[in-house]
Amino acid sequence: MRSYIAFCKKEVLENLRTHKVLILMIVFLLFGMMSPLTAKLMPEIFKSLALDGIVITIPEPTALDAYAQFFKNTSQMGLLVVLLVFGGMLSNEITKGTLINMVTKGLSRPVVILSKFTVASILWTLTLLASFATTFGYTAYLFGSGGQPNLLFSIFCLWLFGLFLLACLLFFSSFTSGNFAGLALTAVSLLILLLLDIFPRLHALNPIALASLNTALLSGAAQVSDLSIPIGVTLGLTILLLGSSMMVFRRRKL
Amino acid sequence: MNVLSLRNVSKRFGSLNVIDGLSFDVEEGIVFGFVGKNGAGKTTTMKMILGLLACDSGTIRVCDEEVAFGETATNRHIGYLPDVPEFYGYMKAKEYLTLCGEITGLSNAQIRSRSDELLNLVGLSGVERKISTYSRGMKQRLGIAQALLNSPKLLICDEPTSALDPIGRSEILSILSAAKKYTTVLFSTHILSDVERICDRVGILNDGRLMLEGDLADIKSRHRENTVTLEFESTFDLQEVQRTFSELPFVSSVELQNRSLLVRMSDTIDGNHRLLEHLTRLKLPLLKYEVGEPTLESLFMEIIK
Incomplete structure (x- = not known):
């Protein structure tokens, strides 16, 4: 337990001093501010384009458009930034050899995985919350405070999907070598999940729903019940991935 | 333990x-x-x-x-x-x-x-x-x-x-x-x-x-070589000593190196005694007497050959 806390502290310090927290916060706060603003300014932007002869009419933007922007940004660019920031959290330590001193001091290897997951999850949670709070405030300011249905649930889904990606990163880094193999395999699995979404049968199970149906949940195009199976699957996979990475990493050559 | x-x-x-x-x-x-x-x-x-x-x-x-x-x-x-x-x-x-x-x-x-x-x-x-x-x-x-x-x-x-x-x-x-x-x-x-x-x-x-x-x-x-390096005062005629030394029964060879002589013997301990006796008897102007020590380097090279 003591070594778990010690290694978590080290992870926090690392993320702070290597500016990862700063990068995450800046990017996510920017998304938080930009999303409602883009939604609000969209008609203006189109007007200023002044395409000769073509008249584009877009309906007056609403709070829903602001959240649609927000979920589009965070589920695509946002998750990409998360992957890039945390992509090397385990593999860099393996390639550099910084874990050798720790492990020969008696640090248990599952604790390495667990602390890294803990700290990355906490940072992901905080940045997502900060970003969401910003969007929430700006949207209320620009569009008036109208409550959106399923807003918190939708954020929860995206959050859970983020945790799933972090578990993927740790799992794939636990047995591959090189700085980018874990990141690359996570990206490949994400691609596979996207491709699998084409099949209607798998659609109902696919974790990708947690990061793609967010806006639909707000507009009412998707129901909370539609996501209960993907949530279960994602939760199960996350636990499975974490458990297996601990097992695999135990016997890994360092 | x-x-x-x-x-x-x-x-x-x-x-x-x-x-x-x-x-x-x-x-x-x-x-x-x-x-x-x-x-x-x-x-x-x-x-x-x-x-x-x-x-x-x-x-x-x-x-x-x-x-x-x-x-x-x-x-x-x-x-x-x-x-x-x-x-x-x-x-x-x-x-x-x-x-x-x-x-x-x-x-x-x-x-x-x-x-x-x-x-x-x-x-x-x-x-x-x-x-x-x-x-x-x-x-x-x-x-x-x-x-x-x-x-x-x-x-x-x-x-x-x-x-x-x-x-x-x-x-x-x-x-x-x-x-x-x-x-x-x-x-x-x-x-x-x-x-x-x-x-x-x-x-x-x-x-x-x-x-x-x-x-x-x-x-x-264990790997000590049976050699002794002798150094004499510079005015001394080394060739003469080399000749007399190589005739001694316990000496196998004598090499002349700059101002010193490298004496190889058949038996270290006994040879050392007899060589010293010999040196005192002749009253040679000796500056340095050094028993050969094997370096780890020479051992290492020998072993990994």
Whole structure:
């Protein structure tokens, strides 16, 4: 337990001093501010384009458009930034050899995985919350405070999907070598999940729903019940991935 | 008591037999020099002792407990200094030692006192820079400090001096000699003068086996050449002496080298006495009398031939 806390502290310090927290916060706060603003300014932007002869009419933007922007940004660019920031959290330590001193001091290897997951999850949670709070405030300011249905649930889904990606990163880094193999395999699995979404049968199970149906949940195009199976699957996979990475990493050559 | 003991340890990488039935013991309280050329398998052996690599066969025991691959409890007895120790560059030395101490289970008070003591020992106390700005020598010294933090029974150093300049090397060697008071040291190197300076026992690894193992002084006396170097005052006619000496019954040959004579004898101890008698009787103006000592270097070259 003591070594778990010690290694978590080290992870926090690392993320702070290597500016990862700063990068995450800046990017996510920017998304938080930009999303409602883009939604609000969209008609203006189109007007200023002044395409000769073509008249584009877009309906007056609403709070829903602001959240649609927000979920589009965070589920695509946002998750990409998360992957890039945390992509090397385990593999860099393996390639550099910084874990050798720790492990020969008696640090248990599952604790390495667990602390890294803990700290990355906490940072992901905080940045997502900060970003969401910003969007929430700006949207209320620009569009008036109208409550959106399923807003918190939708954020929860995206959050859970983020945790799933972090578990993927740790799992794939636990047995591959090189700085980018874990990141690359996570990206490949994400691609596979996207491709699998084409099949209607798998659609109902696919974790990708947690990061793609967010806006639909707000507009009412998707129901909370539609996501209960993907949530279960994602939760199960996350636990499975974490458990297996601990097992695999135990016997890994360092 | 043996702090470390290897029995018939073998390790293959593909078709390459890196370690082949290696057996040796390291007694408590000594500095054991683990010598071998690059690629002889020194690092592989050390990584197996630490459970970082699996052995294909054989057993390794540390303080009478068997080493298991992966997570091994025996590591609590060991302090390890890798050849190029890697640290978290964004930390300061004290922060790093605190992390190590917490992981290894020291109390906060112990961590504080041990860190101060060790940073003092390795000459890094008062250095408030981040580790990423350290020179190689400083990193190596911090490496020793972290390895000694949990007062290990066995300190394993993998070529700690190889990448350092003469000053850095000398510093590390004196720190290691000082560490001998507290712990047993297994010290791998291919720099033979380092071994001669601090090691009590030496093992020479070649082709995956120890070709020579034992007390350094013993080995040297066992391989002592029967030679004596004589130096005379410059005005002296050496050729004349060379002639008379080579006629002596216990002398096998006499070589003239600059201002000195290299006398080879058939028997060292007896020969020495008789040579000395001879020298006093003739009242030769002798400046230097030196019994030939084998260097570790010459032994090493002979063994790995």
